[in-house]
Each structure stands twice: as C-alpha cells, then as structure tokens.
Amino acid sequence: xxxxxxxxILVVDLxxxxxxxxxxxxxMIKRYVGGRGWGSLLLGEMVSRGTEPLRPGNSLLFLTGxxxxxxxxxxxxxxxxxxSPVSGGFCDSYSSGRLALEMKAAGYDGIAIKGKAxxxxxxxxxxxxxxILPARDLWGQDTFQTETFLKxxxxxxxxxxxxxxxxxxxxxxxSINSDYFRQAARGGVGAVMGSKNLKAVVVxxxxxxxxxxxxxxxxxxxEYKARLTGSDQAQRxxxxxxxxxLNITNSxxxxxxxxxxxxxxxxxxxxxxxxxxxxxxxxxxGCIGCLIACSKISRVEKGEFAGDTLEGPEYETLAMLGSNxxxxxxxxxxxxxxxxxxxxxxxxxxxxALGFLMECFEKGFMRGWPKIDRELKxxxxxxxxxLLHRIAYRRGIGDLLADGVRLAARKIGQGAEDFAMQxxxxxxPAYDPRAGYGIALAYAVSPRGACHRRAWPPRIELxxxxxxxxxEGKPEIVKEMFxxxxxxxSLLVCDFPCKMAPLKVKDFAExxxxxSGIPFSExxxxxxxxxxxxxxxxxxxxxxxxxxxxxxxxxIFEEALPGGPRKGARIHREQFERMLKSxxxxxxxxxxxxxxxxxxxxxxxxxxxxxxxPGKT
Amino acid sequence: MKIEMTRIGIxxxxxxxxxxxxxxxxxxxxxxxxxxxxxxxxxLTAALFEKDQLKPHIVILLNGRSVRALPEGINSxxxxxxxxxxxxxxxxx
Numbered sequence: 001x002x003x004x005x006x007x008x009i010l011v012v013d014l015x016x017x018x019x020x021x022x023x024x025x026x027x028m029i030k031r032y033v034g035g036r037g038w039g040s041l042l043l044g045e046m047v048s049r050g051t052e053p054l055r056p057g058n059s060l061l062f063l064t065g066x067x068x069x070x071x072x073x074x075x076x077x078x079x080x081x082x083x084s085p086v087s088g089g090f091c092d093s094y095s096s097g098r099l100a101l102e103m104k105a106a107g108y109d110g111i112a113i114k115g116k117a118x119x120x121x122x123x124x125x126x127x128x129x130x131x132i133l134p135a136r137d138l139w140g141q142d143t144f145q146t147e148t149f150l151k152x153x154x155x156x157x158x159x160x161x162x163x164x165x166x167x168x169x170x171x172x173x174x175s176i177n178s179d180y181f182r183q184a185a186r187g188g189v190g191a192v193m194g195s196k197n198l199k200a201v202v203v204x205x206x207x208x209x210x211x212x213x214x215x216x217x218x219x220x221x222x223e224y225k226a227r228l229t230g231s232d233q234a235q236r237x238x239x240x241x242x243x244x245x246l247n248i249t250n251s252x253x254x255x256x257x258x259x260x261x262x263x264x265x266x267x268x269x270x271x272x273x274x275x276x277x278x279x280x281x282x283x284x285x286g287c288i289g290c291l292i293a294c295s296k297i298s299r300v301e302k303g304e305f306a307g308d309t310l311e312g313p314e315y316e317t318l319a320m321l322g323s324n325x326x327x328x329x330x331x332x333x334x335x336x337x338x339x340x341x342x343x344x345x346x347x348x349x350x351x352x353a354l355g356f357l358m359e360c361f362e363k364g365f366m367r368g369w370p371k372i373d374r375e376l377k378x379x380x381x382x383x384x385x386x387l388l389h390r391i392a393y394r395r396g397i398g399d400l401l402a403d404g405v406r407l408a409a410r411k412i413g414q415g416a417e418d419f420a421m422q423x424x425x426x427x428x429p430a431y432d433p434r435a436g437y438g439i440a441l442a443y444a445v446s447p448r449g450a451c452h453r454r455a456w457p458p459r460i461e462l463x464x465x466x467x468x469x470x471x472e473g474k475p476e477i478v479k480e481m482f483x484x485x486x487x488x489x490s491l492l493v494c495d496f497p498c499k500m501a502p503l504k505v506k507d508f509a510e511x512x513x514x515x516s517g518i519p520f521s522e523x524x525x526x527x528x529x530x531x532x533x534x535x536x537x538x539x540x541x542x543x544x545x546x547x548x549x550x551x552x553x554x555x556i557f558e559e560a561l562p563g564g565p566r567k568g569a570r571i572h573r574e575q576f577e578r579m580l581k582s583x584x585x586x587x588x589x590x591x592x593x594x595x596x597x598x599x600x601x602x603x604x605x606x607x608x609x610x611x612x613x614p615g616k617t
Numbered sequence: 618m619k620i621e622m623t624r625i626g627i628x629x630x631x632x633x634x635x636x637x638x639x640x641x642x643x644x645x646x647x648x649x650x651x652x653x654x655x656x657x658x659x660x661l662t663a664a665l666f667e668k669d670q671l672k673p674h675i676v677i678l679l680n681g682r683s684v685r686a687l688p689e690g691i692n693s694x695x696x697x698x699x700x701x702x703x704x705x706x707x708x709x710x
Contacts, residue, residue, distance in 0.1 A: 233674050236626050236705050245710030247625040251702045253681050274626060275634075315710030430710070456709045463676045463706055465685040499708040565681020 002029055003212040004066035004515040009042075010108045012123060012130065014196055015056055015115030019130045024109060030518065031604065033528055034065025037490035038110065039081030039092050040535040046112060049542050053085035053188070054170055054195040056116035062103065062161065062201065065492030069104035069209040071221050072511045073503065074494030076100050076288040080161075080184040082192045084448060086172050086404055087424040087549075089540040091187035091448045095161075096287040096494065097178030102159030105205025117197040124154065125203040135199045139168060142342040143177040146200055154202045162200035163190045164344025166392040170194050172404040173349030173427070174392075177341065181295075181311035182287075185346035187426060187448050188404075212517030220511060227501045228291055234500040238284070241296045242315035244274035249319070252462050253564030254435030256324040256428070258378050259355035260421050260555060263432045264564035267328035272318045276330055285311055292497050298334060305331040313337040313347070316452075319430030320351025325358065326378030336385050343392035352427035353391065353401040354384045356408065356420055365414045371396040418554040424449035424545065433552060434561050434569045436461040436468035441579045442478050444550045447536045453495075455481035468566070471575045475582035483529035490528060531603040534587065534595050538605070547593045550580060618697035620649065625704040627675070631661040632703065646679060647691045649701075665703075678702040 001007035005024055012019040032041050042061060051057040060082045067075040078100040084091030103111065106127050113123065117132060120139035124131045138146055143164040150160050159178070166174035167190030174190030175183040184190075211217050228234045236244065249255040250268055257265040270276045280300060286293030300308040313321070313333055321336040322328065340347045358378045360366050366375070373396075376383050390398025400408050405427055409420035421428040426449020433440035438457025443450040455478050461468045466477070487505055488495045491512065497503065509522045540549075552571065560570045581591055588599030600607055620638045632653075642648050654662050665675055671691070677684040679693060680700055687693045695701075 231674075232627070232672075233705060233707070237707075240626055242710045244626045244705075245707055248676075248704055248707060249710070251623070251625065251678055251681060251704070452709060459706065459708050461686075463683055463704075465683070467682075467686045495709065565678075 002066075002516045002518050003210045004070065004512075005029065006104050006107045006109045006207070006209070008108055009110040009112055010125065010130065011112045011114065012132070013115045014113060014117040014121065014123075014132060014198065017132055022112075029516075031528065031531060033490045033512070033525075034068075034109065035063050035079050035490045035492035036081075036092050036486055037528055037532045038063050039079060040090070040532045040539070042112065043081055043083065043090060044535070044539045044542070046114065047083050051083060053083045053088065053192060056114070056196070058083050058192055058195070060113040060189070060192050060196065060198075061110060062099070062113075063110040063492070064100050064103055065490060066512060066516050067491045067493050069101045070211055070515055071217060071289065072493065072515065073221070073224050073497040073501070074287075074290060075492070076290065077492050077494055078103070078184075079489065079492060080176055080189045082187075082189055083543070084426075085170070085188040085191050086426050087187065087449045087545065089424065089447060089543050089545045090536045091189060092489070093176070093184035093186045093189045094453065094489065095176065095178050095182045095184040097159060097161070097182045098157070098288060099159030099161050099178050099201070099203055100492075101288060102203040102205050104209050105207045106203050107205065107207055111201065113196060113198065116195065120197050120199050122150070122199055123201045125201070127205055127207070138199045140165065143344050144180055144342050147177070147180055150200055150202050155204060157204065159203045160200060163193050163198075164342060164392065166344040167191055167194035168199075169392060169394050169402070171345065171392060171394070171402040172407075172425075173346040173353070175344050175346050177344055181341055183341070183346065186348065186451070190344050211515045213514045216514045217511075220514065224501060224503065225291060227503075228497070231501055234292055234497075237294050237496065237500050238292055240274045240278065241294045243277040243313070243318055245315040246273040246318050246323075247275070248463070249431065251565070252435060252458070253561065253566035254432045254439075254458065254462065256319055256355075256430050256432055258326050259324060259352075259359040259419060260428065260432055261359065261419075262563060263435060263561050263566060265323035265328070268323055271328045272322040272330050272333055277313075277318065280330060280334065282309075287494065290494065290497060292500060294496055300331045300334055303331050305335040308334050308338055310334060310338045310341065316430045317347040317351070320348050320355075324351050324355045324430070325381065325384055327381045327384070329381055332381035332385070336381065336388065339385055339388045343388060345388060345392060348429055349404065349427040350388060350391065352405055352421055353408070354387060356405045356416075357387070357397070357401060359419055360412055360416055365412055365416055369397070421553055421555070422450060423552060424549050426450050431458065432561070433556055434571060435566045437471050437571060437575065437579065438466075438474040438478055440552060440556060440571045440576060441474055441583060442481070444552055444576070444580065445478070445583055447533075447540055454485055457481065469569060471579045475579050475586055478583060479586045482533060483526060486529035486532050487525045490532060527603070530587070531605065534589075534599060534603055535605060537587075537589065537593065537595060541594060547580075550593060552576075618644065618695070620695065621698070621700040623700070623702045625702060627705045628661070628664055628703055631657055631664050644695050646684060646693045646695050649695055650691070674706040676704040676706050678704065
C-alpha cells in the first residue's frame, strides 16, 4: 500500500449489521487520489440508478484523502458524499473535524454506510472494532447535547459526526455536525443520515499515517510557515476571518439583501461586517493543525441574546441570516447561527428559506395559507429565529420550508419560483450572480447546485483584471477554478491555506509525492480534476440532471439590480447560453452537456454505453 | 472635488478607516493616488507598491469596480463624489 493512505474503506450495511473492508485499488489511488475523486467513483458504483435519496438504497460516504492526518497544510477535513435529496444528483459536502484524523488513525480512508438501521443508532468505530449501537435516547437531542454525550461516553478525543432534529426530520437542508460548530451542511446530507436512522458516527483510532519522506515533509511545512508569515492575505484572514468578505461584497454590490432583491445593505456597515463582528470576537480558533486559525469565537455580552457564544458566524451566515433577511442586528445573527448549529441546519439554505418566505409575505402570496399565525417581515429576526425551530421540527409553515425553496415555491405557485433562489434545488450562497457573469456560470454548472466552493470567480472578475459584465474568459476561469478545487478537495485539503499562502497545484503535487511515495506530477492532478468532474457529470446525467438543470432563477435573467455599484446588472440569457456552451466545450462535452466519446477515452472513463441518459433520445 | 475613501482590512497604519478628501488635482486616479502618498507619507507607497507596480494582493475599487479591470486602469478619470475603496484580495468567504 502506498504511504499516506490507510488502505481501506470500511463498508457498513446498517440494514444487515454486516461490515466489510474494501481495499483501495490502484485506480482509486492513481486516478482518483481521494476525497471528491473517490466520491465520483464510488457513488455511481454503490448507488443504483433512480435510487430515492432518502431510501435505504442510497449510500452515505465519509471520505478523507492522502493529506489527511499528515502535517501538510489544511489536512483535517473530510467530505460527505451521497445522492442529494435536494438535487437528486451528486452531492459532496465538506467539514473539518477530528473525525477525519480519527478515521485515518483507525485504519480507514473512508466509511461507506449503506442501508437503514432498524432503530436510531450510533456507529462506533474503535480501531477495527465496529459496532452499531442503539441510540433511542439520543434521538431528539440537539447536536450539542449529542456530541457532549458521545464525548462523555467514548472519550474527549473521539471524532464525531452527528445530526440534530433537522436531520431526524429529513429537512432538505439538514447538516452533519462535528466538533460542535463544524458542519457538512450543503445538499441535505443530514437528511440522508437521518433517513438511515443514524444519529452519529464516532471514531477512535490509535494508529497513524506513514509518510514516505518525512524529512522533506517537515522541510516543506517549514517553507509553508515562512510563506504564511510573509503573506499579507494570510495575515488578514487570521485577523478578520471570513466576515471581512461582507465589507467587500457590500462595496462591490453583490451582497444578497432581502432575498436577492437588492445587492447592497448599508445598514451592515460596522454591524454585521468584519469590523462589527470583531467587537464580539473573544478568541481565534483554527482547525487541527492549521496555522491560519481563520475561525473566531464570538460572544454576545449584553441585550436579549446576552451569553450566546459560538464559533462563527462565518461570512455566508452573516449575509444569509443578516442582510438577506434585512437584519443588521449582529447578536440576532449570532443567535440564529447558534440555533441552526444546534438543530443541525445549513445556515445558507435556512437564510434563503426565510428570505424567500419574507418576500412571499411581502408580495401577498401567503394569503389564505393554512397554519399561519403571523406574518414574517424582512427584519423580523425574532420570528425568523422561531421559524428555524418550526423548520427543524416540520411544524406548521416550517414544514413548507423544510423541503427547500424550490419545492416550497412550487407549492405556493403564483410565480414564486421566479425568486426562489436556487439551482438544482440547492439554495444560493451569499453572492448575487448578477454582479458577475462568472458567478452566474459557476452556480449554474456546479454539479451539486448553486455553490461557492467549486469556483469563486469574483477574485478575477470583480477584484481582479476582468470586467464583471462580459462573458469573455469566464468559462475558462470557471473551469480552471473548478479543476483547482477538485484537486484540493480530492487531496482533501482546506482551500483557505492553499489560497492565502498561496500554495498551488504544483506545490501539492510535491506534497503528494513526499507523502505517498508515488511520482505524481502536476499534470496528473489536472487530469484527475477533468476525470472527476466528467465522472460526476455522468452520474448526474444518469440520474436525469441535464442541461436544463444548468440554469438560474428567472430573477437573475430578468430583474436588474436596483441600486449600488452594479445597478442595472442582470444576466442576459443569450450570453449565458454562450458561456454554457463554451464551458461544455472546454470540458469535452457536447452542446447538451454530454461527455463526448473521445473525452471518455482520454480520461480513461467507461464508455457512454454504460450510462443511460434519460431523455437523450 | 470630494472623494469618499474607505479602507477594508488593510492599511490600518497608513490611512484613516473612512474619510472624505477634498481633492483639487488632475481628475485622474493615478494623480489622486500620488496626492494620497504626499498626504499620508512614504509608508503608504511601501504598502501599496512594489517596483512601481501595485502589489498583486492590493485591491482598489473605484465606484465598486476594480481599477485593474477598468479600460484605462490606474489612469481612469475620477469625478466629484467618487467612492474609492482600498482592500485586500480575498478568495471566497
């Protein structure tokens, strides 16, 4: 077995209670490396076409990569891969946490969970001792209570991943939580875990990760530390964390405001932006082994939410539970964040759901809707926070929102789909795509739905040297960013230390060589990205997600931004279509987004005959 | 003319966080930048420039648009009421 890897995936069938170990194949290591790459390979093999995401036939994969558990930068992350109950397609959702390190220490590069337990259960892994334990008493507990219990029972050093009430109640944007404040939150992974009656996974290991050339690895980490010290970007990220992004998106006119009706929120200044946030920060915190420590612990000292303490909020939360709801009360955002964490809800989608409902009320669409005791208005954070509970427990109007904005809009009708801000069912992150054509394209083509983690074009088209309102060069930068992140997310490293130091793909090719002992080149890694992205495309096509899904809500095409620096901006459909075609061409896909035979051959992927594309003919 | 200036997350020791500047020079951004350097001292030059080029991680927005992406770049025209933001390159949030 190559160095860096544990060499095994643990496969657990909750229905039968049987588990087995699957050896990593040469192909898994050399062509797919880890993390996202493995997810692209394994999900298609383990989940049959047409499987309902919340039925036992779906699989839930917790995956690490070759960097995980080594001293290399940013290596304490894991990815959860499954068939998404939101999109019906491929979903990868990332978190950091001790779980990743403990999995490697226990001797597993990944855990694949199939079937459904007969009763609420905890999967316990203690080195090679695997147990499915009853957990009826834990069902109904929030994530903090659950984790505290697990740490008490299995040890403070255990790695844990658990769901809250939202996951138990199959909320479409339920998260899986680790280390209290870390979430694999996007795409409904928590609902899949809940559908399996799996409350938590607990892992403890006593092993370690063997590195091929430990001496060179230590040298490289020292070089990285020196690079960080000299990087102004890294130093600023350490000081402010992600909340500084809000100052910038507000200045650029891309900050979601009142359900993406506007893109600037002057009330945010000094309140829910980086400067305001710093007033509540009591200390910094980093993921295990990370030198940037971009995470912040914040505390509310006075007022109605006095005493609230949490790790966060991050930028996405400040925007989606702040400006997007017309809320500039920092303490209220902290409380909403805390409620989401405890209930196990994705703050991005939760902010979208509340903003969407606020606009529905504003437009008078909710008149006559049953079980409404009160109107939800923009800025009403108290009722908004109460609704988070109703969503998690599917009570009253909360049940409508618990399936996400796409389905809620279909039920409400009256044209509400025009401003349900989602792609493939996944709610928008906190960047208005009308601010830049690259963002619009990235949201549209992201396999899991609207996503800021696959590519972040504002770096070039709003902060760099490309204008935001042209299409030239955008498909190229989106593809390159997608591919770079596909590499980072297959090695399974955090992209922040990568981008702030910066560390490039070439650097990570060397890290990979030094850790695994396999002569990976930079070019091998770029090929991995192409292969992975096309493989994921094949999975989505197999599940019926086609070109028509690579789009955006009507608002983005037809409603111009009403003010701010990007006043008048919208995405023109004809230009969007041209970008989409170019993007497909760059990937080696045809005009319908179906990979060409020569592309499959070049990437050593199975021929298209192995996949049936619904509707192709 | 009056220019609104803000800094975000950088230049804490070189510029005030937010101010309005009464500027009487040529209405070109690069000239305004020279004025700022004269006004706030050589530390600002060192923080912004390397070998006469804007440092890659420095972002300057003129009315919400990156100066680097404007057709005339650093020599873009400015006018009364313009808003200038100095910030740092970020990559995601």
